[in-house]
Amino acid sequence: xxxxPQSLKRLLSCSVDELSHDQAMExxxxxxxxxxxxxxxxxxxxxxxAALNMGFSKGQIxxxxxxxxxxxxxxxxxxxxxxxxxxxxxxxxxxxxxxRWEKGSYQDDSQLPEGLLKTAQSVIQAxxxxxxxxxxxxxxxxxxxxxxxxxxxxILFEGKYASGWVSLAAGLLLAAGNGRPxxxxxxxxxxxxxxxxxxxxxxxEKLKTAAEYKVRRFFVPASCLKKARQIVDQLRLPLQIxxxxxxxxxxxALAQYLSSLAVRAGRHAPPEARTATYMFINDQQELTEYYxxxxxxxxxDKVRQKIDPPEFRKCRYLITTVSDSYEIVCLSHxxxxxxxxxxxxxxxxxxxxxxxxxxxxxxxxxxxxxxxxRPLKSDSSRPLELVxxxxxxxxxxxxxxxxxxxxxxxTPGTKLMSVAWAYAAPRTARLVYYESEFxxxxxxxxxxxxxxxxxxxxxxxxxx
Amino acid sequence: MNAHGKSDALGYLEQLRDAxxxxxxxxxxxxxxxxxxxxxxxxxxxxxxxxxxxxxDAGEDDGTLPVPESRGAIESLLGQIHDLREQIQTLPERxxxxxxxFEAESLCADVLEQRMDLWAAMxxxxxxxxxxxxxxxxxxxxxxxDVERLMNAIFDLDDEIKQQEILLLLSTLTETExxxxxxxxxxxxxxxxxxxxxxGTLEDxxxxxxxxxxxxxxxxxxxxPEVRASQRTREVFKNLPQPLAVAADAQAPPxxxxxLKWRSPDGQYLAxxxxxxxxVTGQMVRFNLVKLQPDGTxxxxxxxxxxxxxxxGVVSQISADGSAHMDLDALVKAAHEQKEFALxxxxxxxxxxxxxxx
Numbered sequence: 001x002x003x004x005p006q007s008l009k010r011l012l013s014c015s016v017d018e019l020s021h022d023q024a025m026e027x028x029x030x031x032x033x034x035x036x037x038x039x040x041x042x043x044x045x046x047x048x049x050a051a052l053n054m055g056f057s058k059g060q061i062x063x064x065x066x067x068x069x070x071x072x073x074x075x076x077x078x079x080x081x082x083x084x085x086x087x088x089x090x091x092x093x094x095x096x097x098x099x100r101w102e103k104g105s106y107q108d109d110s111q112l113p114e115g116l117l118k119t120a121q122s123v124i125q126a127x128x129x130x131x132x133x134x135x136x137x138x139x140x141x142x143x144x145x146x147x148x149x150x151x152x153x154x155i156l157f158e159g160k161y162a163s164g165w166v167s168l169a170a171g172l173l174l175a176a177g178n179g180r181p182x183x184x185x186x187x188x189x190x191x192x193x194x195x196x197x198x199x200x201x202x203x204x205e206k207l208k209t210a211a212e213y214k215v216r217r218f219f220v221p222a223s224c225l226k227k228a229r230q231i232v233d234q235l236r237l238p239l240q241i242x243x244x245x246x247x248x249x250x251x252x253a254l255a256q257y258l259s260s261l262a263v264r265a266g267r268h269a270p271p272e273a274r275t276a277t278y279m280f281i282n283d284q285q286e287l288t289e290y291y292x293x294x295x296x297x298x299x300x301d302k303v304r305q306k307i308d309p310p311e312f313r314k315c316r317y318l319i320t321t322v323s324d325s326y327e328i329v330c331l332s333h334x335x336x337x338x339x340x341x342x343x344x345x346x347x348x349x350x351x352x353x354x355x356x357x358x359x360x361x362x363x364x365x366x367x368x369x370x371x372x373x374r375p376l377k378s379d380s381s382r383p384l385e386l387v388x389x390x391x392x393x394x395x396x397x398x399x400x401x402x403x404x405x406x407x408x409x410x411t412p413g414t415k416l417m418s419v420a421w422a423y424a425a426p427r428t429a430r431l432v433y434y435e436s437e438f439x440x441x442x443x444x445x446x447x448x449x450x451x452x453x454x455x456x457x458x459x460x461x462x463x464x
Numbered sequence: 465m466n467a468h469g470k471s472d473a474l475g476y477l478e479q480l481r482d483a484x485x486x487x488x489x490x491x492x493x494x495x496x497x498x499x500x501x502x503x504x505x506x507x508x509x510x511x512x513x514x515x516x517x518x519x520x521d522a523g524e525d526d527g528t529l530p531v532p533e534s535r536g537a538i539e540s541l542l543g544q545i546h547d548l549r550e551q552i553q554t555l556p557e558r559x560x561x562x563x564x565x566f567e568a569e570s571l572c573a574d575v576l577e578q579r580m581d582l583w584a585a586m587x588x589x590x591x592x593x594x595x596x597x598x599x600x601x602x603x604x605x606x607x608x609x610d611v612e613r614l615m616n617a618i619f620d621l622d623d624e625i626k627q628q629e630i631l632l633l634l635s636t637l638t639e640t641e642x643x644x645x646x647x648x649x650x651x652x653x654x655x656x657x658x659x660x661x662x663x664g665t666l667e668d669x670x671x672x673x674x675x676x677x678x679x680x681x682x683x684x685x686x687x688x689p690e691v692r693a694s695q696r697t698r699e700v701f702k703n704l705p706q707p708l709a710v711a712a713d714a715q716a717p718p719x720x721x722x723x724l725k726w727r728s729p730d731g732q733y734l735a736x737x738x739x740x741x742x743x744v745t746g747q748m749v750r751f752n753l754v755k756l757q758p759d760g761t762x763x764x765x766x767x768x769x770x771x772x773x774x775x776x777g778v779v780s781q782i783s784a785d786g787s788a789h790m791d792l793d794a795l796v797k798a799a800h801e802q803k804e805f806a807l808x809x810x811x812x813x814x815x816x817x818x819x820x821x822x
Binding site: 005007018022026051054056057061 | 723736738749754760789
């Protein structure tokens with residue numbers, strides 16, 4: 001505290017009732033850009049009243065908004081820390097520090113409080129060690145507001161910030177994946193390189209601060225979950241408390257938090273933004289819903305354009321398979337636009353696949369597709385029987401229109417199922433396979449990266 | 465009243481009574497008094513010494529420090545001298561970082577008050593040492609050695625304080641009542657053997673500072689706060705961004721004002737002006753003048769009602785609530801054009817205290 005002027009210390013030590021309106025305004029002005037982050041709301045309100053009494057307009061004091069808006073641009077993040085200066089009655093118990101990860105050339109980080117800089121370095125080290133960010137990439141943590149740490153109030157931001165680790169790490173993962181953060185999802189958690197997410201102190205102050213900022217979901221270390229929920233119940237805070245995962249891999253530990261934190265790019269956002277959103281979503285159901293709501297139609301148009309030669313787009317009948325998700329089933333329908341289609345699944349796994357098949361059917365019916373669902377008695381362990389069953393499927397779908405243009409999507413299902421189709425498909429049919437870029441770290445195919453391979457069965461047989 | 469006709473207006477008798485009542489002093493009845501006990505003894509020596517310096521009759525509370533308490537007090541004072549030397553070494557830097565003239569002055573006053581305490585303590589401890597020698601106290605010789613050790617430490621401390629840069633900083637206190645208050649209260653023989661901070665040395669340094677400043681402004685290291693602040697006030701108005709047509713155009717700046725402050729020559733009043741940044745065309749700004757109360761609170765300077773106030777030739781009149789309004793555009797224009805840019809209230813120029821406040 002050596003650098004803090006005595007006059008500022010005096011003002012910070014006063015209760016709000018002890019301060020005159022002018023003194024409250026002086027306090028806010030002296031703290032500079034830090035004022036709205038550091039001061040308790042009642043102090044800022046008093047400063048605002050003083051300004052209005054002096055004849056300044058509401059527009060001129062909009063910057064003293066209570067609570068301030070959190071940054072939400074790409075790279076934005078924030079940490080919530082507990083004030084270490086109990087004698088300064090004017091300071092919030094929990095102080096939010098708005099920050100931003102910047103990629104690129106080296107910058108002088110010295111304006112960051114030392115504790116924050118150390119935590120940021122630990123985050124970068126952990127994410128590089130786990131391969132989440134590239135070793136040769138330079139990332140810098142900077143204040144989200146210029147001069148935040150150069151005004152007089154900078155000293156009041158000093159602290160340890162170890163519990164800001166998970167927030168900073170999630171912020172960096174989002175920044176590296178082109179995502180943007182939601183201001184109503186917060187977290188607190190330290191990091192131990194040997195055990196993963198570690199417990200934090202000051203939960204009550206942080207949760208109260210979060211409630212003031214109208215936070216919806218708050219993630220805490222698993223070891224703090226019970227205590228956090230007790231605090232929320234006792235104080236009746238409108239917060240949903242959730243647990244960070246126990247894992248020594250940062251992305252796995254933060255997966256659910258990261259998924260909640262990422263802003264969902266809208267239907268009309270650029271494909272890159274929608275891809276980024278898709279890659280951050282952790283919940284399978286939400287993932288599918290997002291894909292169907294925001295991605296599949298544009299993606300299907302692009303895929304259709306890529307089919308070469310163009311006459312291979314012709315399709316009256318489509319047969320496809322449901323596996324672990326039905327996104328590809330829907331994509332294939334939008335690519336080939338069949339008049340009638342059949343979705344098959346393995347009956348032995350009906351409890352898993354039938355609901356997905358029914359959901360796909362329902363969604364496709366909403367798009368005016370004529371879709372049937374059919375269980376397969378055979379599976380990959382009995383390929384010859386599977387071939388017969390596939391042939392029956394074709395007959396059932398095509399009926400008398402035996403030469404009608406039929407496309408069979410062999411992308412979903414097992415490899416043996418695909419092989420079986422090569423034998424079961426009629427000569428007039430075409431097989432399609434979608435190849436996608438696969439993100440190994442996130443274990444997902446990247447949307448908009450699908451490349452279709454359409455093969456004429458007749459051509460295939462001619463060459464074998 | 466006491467034998468010298470002095471009242472205890474500064475409360476030293478009260479301090480003496482508080483010091484005597486400190487329960488930690490009981491530890492001197494045992495073998496090894498704690499640090500707290502030694503600090504209590506030091507406070508007692510200081511309070512007793514002030515009674516001697518200012519001729520305050522302590523009545524029943526008067527007396528001479530016993531040897532153990534004296535030796536304990538010396539140990540504590542030696543620690544305080546060590547801390548004070550560190551404070552003096554960093555004084556120029558802290559003075560530069562001080563937010564305003566008030567704070568800079570209080571840093572200097574703090575140093576001199578501690579030095580004054582040491583003088584008072586030495587008076588009481590010298591008396592205790594002499595008494596011990598006369599009474600042939602078995603600890604008299606050790607106490608005498610301790611007192612000499614303390615004196616040597618004080619001599620070394622004075623060497624630090626007497627450095628030109630420190631003296632020049634301390635000389636800013638000549639504009640306050642602090643030194644004169646001390647001088648006025650001293651009784652004989654102390655009034656005739658003034659220490660260097662009361663014998664005119666600081667006043668000479670202040671004059672030197674004034675002369676040197678006028679001659680070598682650009683390269684002089686120590687700049688008086690009001691001078692720096694004066695430059696800053698004009699710069700604030702000159703460098704305001706282009707005014708907005710309407711306040712609603714402001715992009716919600718997180719730090720929407722620049723604070724300027726002035727103090728009346730007698731230190732009783734304070735004027736504040738919050739300059740909007742960015743400004744709005746045609747906006748009036750309000751000076752708020754307050755009267756500072758002893759308890760640190762402020763009251764509107766309503767007793768200045770009707771007094772004229774001007775800055776850079778822009779004139780207004782103080783209202784009953786202690787405020788005065790001026791046209792911001794006129795102030796900006798004056799900052800570019802007028803030679804004088806001081807705040808005048810009535811007949812006096814108020815000292816600016818705006819250092820480093822953004």
